[in-house]
Amino acid sequence: MSTNQKVKFAVMYLVSIAAGIIIGIRIFDAVAF
Amino acid sequence: MSRGNRPSPISVTIWHIVLVVSFAGVIASMTILYRSMRSVLAIGGSCASGGPYQIAVPCPDGIGELLNGSIWVGVILLFLALFATGKTGAPNVVWLLWPGLFISLGYNFLDFGLHPPDGGGTQSGFISCGVIFMIMGGGPLLFTIPLMRQGRNGRRRGSEVAERALMASTRLRNAMTPPNVVVTAMPFGAEMPRGPVSERTPSVVADLERLAAMYRSGALTSAEFESAKQQLLTGAS
Secondary structure: OOHHHHHHHHHHHHHHHHHHHHHHHHHHHHHHO | OOOOOOOOHHHHHHHHHHHHHHHHHHHHHHHHHHHHHHHHHOOOOOOEOOOOOOOOOEOOOOHHHHHHHHHHHHHHHHHHHHHHHHHHOOOOOHHHHHHHHHHHHHHHHHHHHHOOOOOOOOOHHHHHHHHHHHHHHHHHHHHHHHHHHHHHHHHHHHHHHHHHHHHHHHHHHHHHOOOOOOOOOOOOOOOOOOOOHHHHOOOHHHHHHHHHHHHHHOOOOHHHHHHHHHHHHHHHO
């Protein structure tokens, strides 16, 4: 796996994690409060 | 068809999107689980809602639905993320979600065990749960990372050994074949070179040296040596 591919997948996973945390907080705040 | 079974770029792009969305969904489910657990721990660690019984501690609004929903949706999206990982060839980091889940929930137990919301003493029940969760999450992390490093180094060593074995077998075959036939080590799947032998075997000098060595060692008579040399030069010219 080339360095470009590693960087691409690392960015993909980091974006997923950041988006997941934000979405999770939004859903919780919308439903529980 | 020249492209064989290679997936189309559109298919690859779609699977990348599926991976990002499903992985984000798993993280969102874990976040909801984490916050739902904190809201339950904040009211003593247990609650109930619905049913015909008198409820001592009712659950906060929506917590029951959030807890159940986040677990089931998270598990389904986890399998989808695993499938998409295989389709895209992405590094499989999905196993890290196990330590992530247990360490984050273990932190919740330890936090509320050491700092109870009612301001009382430490809650040993929460602390012991927190320690167990930390071990369940951190144990695989501590054991798996060294194994992954060993596996990567092992694969690198394995490819070096395979390369050396290939070169050794090529040298052996060259030694056992007639001098004007040279076996060249080639990677699997490479196309065989075309054209006369002389154009693709620059090692005629090496063959002559090997022939001379056999003559010096007495393996060949003078006549055999001359004949073989002429044959080699004729075949190589």
